[in-house]
Amino acid sequence: MKAILLKEYGLPNVLEIGEVAIPVPNANEVLVKIHSASINDWDWGIVRGKPFVIRLFFGLKKPKIPIPGVDISGKIEAVGGNVRSFNIGDEIYGDLSECGCGGFAEYVCVPEKELSKKPSNISHNDTSALPHAGLLALQGLVEMGKVKSGQSILINGAGGGVGTLGIQILKSYGVKVTGVDSAEKLDLMKSLGFDSVMDYKKVDFTDTGEKYDLILDTKSNRSVFKYARSLKENGRYITVGGSMYRLLEIALFGSLIVLFTGKKLSVLIHKPNKGLDQISEFVEKGQMKPVVDGPYGFDKIPELIQYFGEGRHLGKIVIEIKK
Ligand SMILES: NC(=O)c1ccc[n+]([C@@H]2O[C@H](COP(=O)([O-])OP(=O)(O)OC[C@H]3O[C@@H](n4cnc5c(N)ncnc54)[C@H](OP(=O)(O)O)[C@@H]3O)[C@@H](O)[C@H]2O)c1
Known part of the structure; x- marks a missing residue:
């Protein structure tokens, strides 16, 4: 072969x-x-x-x-x-x-x-x-992020595999979703249902003053404290990837930040194939492509x-x- x-x-x-x-x-x-x-x-x-x-x-x-x-x-x-x-x-x-x-x-x-x-x-x-990207999105947004209707959510690095599948999972929850990626990907992201989009090369979403209930990040590259600042009270920040230094920082300081602020910041460890039948259900109901x-x-x-x-x-x- x-x-x-x-x-x-x-x-x-x-x-x-x-x-x-x-x-x-x-x-x-x-x-x-x-x-x-x-x-x-x-x-x-x-x-x-x-x-x-x-x-x-x-x-x-x-x-x-x-x-x-x-x-x-x-x-x-x-x-x-x-x-x-x-x-x-x-x-x-x-x-x-x-x-x-x-x-x-x-x-x-x-x-x-x-x-x-x-x-x-x-x-x-x-x-x-x-399989791989769909389950990073499902495990991050639903299993760990516990998304609820009415929430305000941001996906960073939203024009890749995880973001383009993640937005389709979120659409069934009645939430408002912001997507961040490079300029060339923003039109595609809008067509998939992102309510607002940002070009990360022009805007740092952690500096806008906007706060979110849930942030899913595929490219963590900023300080854990900046991410914490972008969360609403009891908000959650979940990263699936990024620079090794930033992932270690989030794992280390995340457990301290929650004690003082109630905001949870954590690194998702991908569990391959766990929840794949749920992905099939989304697809067969016509909610994901x-x-x-x-x-x-x-x-x-x-x-x-x-x-x-x-x-x-x-x-x-x-x-x-x-x-
Ligand atoms: N946690 C785990 O156990 C686990 C397991 C497997 C994979 N992963 C991680 O999961 C992630 C996979 O995501 P994916 O499949 O969606 O990747 P992807 O298809 O490469 O998408 C990532 C997107 O992020 C954009 N991007 C790059 N730098 C950015 C920045 N600084 N700010 C905002 N957006 C930026 C990229 O666009 P441009 O390149 O055009 O800028 C791209 O559109 C990877 O980080 C991978 O390492 C984690």
């Missing part, structure tokens, strides 16, 4: 397109024929081995992940002897970040617990855009990871692997 091979850390042009054997599932796994995959910050990090903390998990000098790629949508071709939830022919999707990756290939073996049935009303290309950049062909994966890293994408970059 065709696969993208990661033999050393570096810019995405170190990736090779090669041929490897189709894997064989163990008793708890299924063999998936991958129709589509999407690109995530996770891929950009694993390919470069940056930030350094990635190397503590995936190999200090050389990557232990032979084939990157976390988000997939496809069809089951074979099942292991202990598999109970799926049969050959089932259409599934999921996030492989906790089971060794391998999504940038024609086939992958996946433990059955990492997969859900694909929503019936959208294509594999659309489906592959959902990913914004897809693409679909592109398999051979373009290395340059698309670079394109992602440079922040030039709109929504989710999708690769069609097999029709």
Whole structure:
């Protein structure tokens, strides 16, 4: 089968397109024929081995992940002897970040617990855009953020995967949502339902004096105290990503700030595939449809990871692997 091979850390042009054997599932796994995959910050990090903390998990000098790629949508071709939830022919999707990756290939073996049935009303290309970013949004806004109707909410870095899916989750709650991103993404954000938008290169949302009940941040890069100032009484700030220094600062000072002000500031630890059936429900009710950049062909994966890293994408970059 065709696969993208990661033999050393570096810019995405170190990736090779090669041929490897189709894997064989163990008793708890299924063999998936991958129709589509999407690109995530996770891929950009694993390919470069940056930030350094990635190397503590995936190999200090050389990557232990032979084939990157976390988000997939496809069809089951074979099942292991202990598999109970799926049969050959089932259409599934999921996030492989906790089971060794391998999504940038024609086939992958996946433990059955990492997969859900694909929503019936959208294509594999659309489906592959959902797992990683959709669950960061769901876990941040609903599970941890406990969004309630009538609230005033801000998403920072709102024109990427998390923000463009997050706004669609929020629409069903009757809330007012502000989105912050670069100028090129603001029209798309308005079309998705953001009530107001800001260009982060022109306006620092923590300096406007506006306060929010809930802030979801995909790119924390300011002081924890500035974020606390932008929250209403008992407000919540949840970050899913940003500079390592800022994430440590939020984890450390967040627990002190809540004692003195009641405002909660925390770092979300992503739980892959937890809540994926809820994402399918949003999609099947017609409340969520990913914004897809693409679909592109398999051979373009290395340059698309670079394109992602440079922040030039709109929504989710999708690769069609097999029709
Ligand atoms: N917590 C966890 O366990 C966990 C797990 C996986 C991933 N993550 C994190 O989750 C985040 C993924 O978000 P995503 O998939 O939505 O990424 P994305 O598609 O790259 O979107 C991020 C958006 O933020 C914008 N941006 C860049 N710098 C900004 C700034 N200073 N202020 C405001 N916006 C800015 C980017 O636009 P421009 O580039 O045009 O400026 C881009 O549109 C990443 O930070 C990733 O590291 C967290």
